[in-house]
Amino acid sequence: QQQVKQSPQSLIVQKGGISIINCAYENTAFDYFPWYQQFPGKGPALLIAIRPDVSEKKEGRFTISFNKSAKQFSLHIMDSQPGDSATYFCAASNAGGTSYGKLTFGQGTILTVHP
C-alpha cells in the first residue's frame, strides 16, 4: 500500500512537444506529492509539488494534475526543451501523519527531448 507506480519508464519527445509522466498511489493517507528532476551524476532537485486540496498546480512550463478519486497524479512539461532531458521521479508522503514525512518514490522516468 506504500507503493507509488510511475510510467512510462522512458519517454522520447520532440522539442516543443508535451511530455507527460503519470503516477498512481494506493495509500489514501498520502497528502504531499512532489516531483523531482535529476540530471546524470547529480542529486534530485525539487521541481514542483502539490497537496490534494487542489487539482492542478502550474509553475512555468511544468504542471501537476491531481485526481484524488483515481489516486493518480501526473506531470506535464509544455514546450519541452532539450535541457529538460533528465530523469523525473514522482513521490508521495504523509507529511502530516506519523510517518515522519517519509517520501515514497516512483521508479523514475528517463525523458529525452530531441532537438
Place this chain on the structure above:
Amino acid sequence: DGGITQSPKYLFRKEGQNVTLSCEQNLNHDAMYWYRQDPGQGLRLIYYSQIVNDFQKGDIAEGYSVSREKKESFPLTVTSAQKNPTAFYLCASSIGPSVGTQYFGPGTRLLVL
C-alpha cells in the same frame, strides 16, 4: 551558500572494508536522510534521523550504520556486511521530520574494487 555537501564524489571499497560517506548541511534542518539509488530503480531509504542523537532504520538498513552527533552532520558507514554496495548514495534533509520537502546533496558513487 546554503546547501548539502557530500564527500567524496567517488569512493572505492575493497573486499571486507568499511567505508564512510560524509554528509553535511548548513540549512539548519532537523531531519536528515540517506538513500540508495540503483539503475532503473527509485530511491530507497537506508536510514533517517529526526533530531540529533536519534536515528531510525529505513527500508534497506542491513549492512549500513549511521550516527547523528551534530545537527549538521549525518555520516553513513557501509560495512563489510553489505554484500552489494555498488550504488549512488544520496543524502537529504528537511526542515522537520513531518515536512514533505526534502533537499538532496550531489551524491557519492561507491564502487567495489
